[in-house]
Amino acid sequence: xxxxxxxxxxxxxxxxxxxxxxxxxxxxxxxxxxxxxxxxxxxxxxxxxxxxxxxxxxxxxxxxxxxxxxxxxxxxxxxxxxxxxxxxxxxxxxxxxxxxxxxxxxxxxxxxxxxxxxxxxxxxxxxxxxxxxxxxxxxxxxxxxxxxxxxxxxxxxxxxxxxxxxxxxxxxxxxxxxxxxxxxxxxxxxxxxxxxxxxxxxxxxxxxxxxxxxxxxxxxxxxxxxxxxxxxxxxxxxxxxxxxxxxxxxxxxxxxxxxxxxxxxxxxxxxxxxxxxxxxxxxxxxxxxxxxxxxxxxxxxxxxxxxxxxxxxxxxxxxxxxxxxxxxxxxxxxxxxxxxxxxxxxxxxxxxxxxxxxxx
Ligand code: 13P
Ligand code: SF4
Numbered sequence: 001x002x003x004x005x006x007x008x009x010x011x012x013x014x015x016x017x018x019x020x021x022x023x024x025x026x027x028x029x030x031x032x033x034x035x036x037x038x039x040x041x042x043x044x045x046x047x048x049x050x051x052x053x054x055x056x057x058x059x060x061x062x063x064x065x066x067x068x069x070x071x072x073x074x075x076x077x078x079x080x081x082x083x084x085x086x087x088x089x090x091x092x093x094x095x096x097x098x099x100x101x102x103x104x105x106x107x108x109x110x111x112x113x114x115x116x117x118x119x120x121x122x123x124x125x126x127x128x129x130x131x132x133x134x135x136x137x138x139x140x141x142x143x144x145x146x147x148x149x150x151x152x153x154x155x156x157x158x159x160x161x162x163x164x165x166x167x168x169x170x171x172x173x174x175x176x177x178x179x180x181x182x183x184x185x186x187x188x189x190x191x192x193x194x195x196x197x198x199x200x201x202x203x204x205x206x207x208x209x210x211x212x213x214x215x216x217x218x219x220x221x222x223x224x225x226x227x228x229x230x231x232x233x234x235x236x237x238x239x240x241x242x243x244x245x246x247x248x249x250x251x252x253x254x255x256x257x258x259x260x261x262x263x264x265x266x267x268x269x270x271x272x273x274x275x276x277x278x279x280x281x282x283x284x285x286x287x288x289x290x291x292x293x294x295x296x297x298x299x300x301x302x303x304x305x306x307x308x309x310x311x312x313x314x315x316x317x318x319x320x321x322x323x324x325x326x327x328x329x330x331x332x333x334x335x336x337x338x339x340x341x342x343x344x345x346x347x348x349x350x351x352x353x354x355x356x357x358x359x360x
Contacts (some may be wrong), residue, residue, distance in 0.1 A: 002328055022327035028064060029067060030068075030327075031062050031067070032323075033049070035055065035315065036049060036286075036292075037312050039288055039316060039319065040291075041319065050266055052133045052154075053133075059079065059090075067091060071323065073102075075137075078349075079133065081341050082140075093323050099134050101132075101250075106136075109198040125167065128169070128170050130149055131148070133152045135173065140348070141346075144355075145348050145351075153263070154264035160182050172216065172218060176220060177225070178250055179215060183215045225251045225252075226251075229306075230255055233305070240301070243301075245281075245282045265285060268283060280300070281300060283303070284306070288311065288315070290302065
């Protein structure tokens with residue numbers, strides 16, 4: 001295996017030309033998928049880009065490529081492995097690229113919560129577990145095994161409707177914000193939702209409160225999106241009359257409610273691209289995507305909604321050095337940083353993911 005360290009001695013131009021050369025050598029055998037939050041040096045090499053839902057679909061559709069190099073974070077690469085064909089191999093250029101929100105709901109805590117809820121109600125018949133795609137494969141597997149489902153930022157409302165048509169309650173994890181705004185959009189009142197604190201007995205509630213609740217939201221959040229505040233929306237509106245605000249649904253409830261538009265990274269991109277020249281936009285999502293849209297559309301006024309820099313540091317771990325190292329190893333027949341979900345876990349997770357893909 002070629003070691004990684006020497007790649008940090010290369011110039012940007014050398015990295016670019018070597019990634020391009022390795023890509024040309026691998027040809028159709030390799031496809032690079034890139035999430036919209038990837039830094040530009042990496043994103044420009046992606047054959048296909050998208051939000052989590054689009055990338056899940058692409059991973060299951062691109063069966064001709066032997067290797068899927070996933071420029072994103074680990075749960076996305078796991079989904080690609082679960083949904084791709086058995087002969088395909090998924091690689092994540094830096095195995096430390098994770099998601100701090102996904103880490104907020106681990107399997108042991110979710111199982112403990114499920115058992116505790118089972119002590120106060122008929123959990124298997126009354127509650128649907130829904131996991132945001134930003135979760136590890138074992139959590140998705142838990143949902144698959146308990147009549148539950150996965151959702152993404154672009155289909156959470158549809159998935160919740162599906163769940164309410166089957167069972168009366170939902171346990172939603174790990175992102176409380178996505179769960180709250182999506183349920184509220186469906187007409188569920190805030191007084192029908194409770195937040196489950198995994199560190200407290202019965203999540204911090206008495207049995208009666210839990211029996212009354214329609215939606216039990218896990219106490220998880222994205223540290224990047226929680227930076228956007230209602231005051232930022234007010235500030236832009238006072239400074240630039242007529243400005244449109246668009247945010248990702250991982251933002252806090254009040255911010256989502258104040259925004260003119262809300263959507264996944266793909267929806268944000270499509271909405272701003274479709275807007276007329278000269279229009280003004282304040283965007284509440286990760287900085288790399290906002291900067292890319294700004295550079296792409298100099299005829300529009302594109303602003304980052306937060307006055308401080310908020311970037312996803314784990315997405316940022318995938319740099320040109322790691323991509324070049326991964327691709328050159330692959331071109332020489334060395335397969336590095338493989339993401340392989342054990343089949344038993346993958347089978348259960350696939351059930352929950354396929355339910356989502358059917359609903360959406
Ligand atoms: P999208 O599915 O909208 O791309 O979101 C993924 C994510 O991690 C946002 O923080
Ligand atoms: Fe996770 Fe937030 Fe990064 Fe998205 S932006 S990958 S939710 S930490």
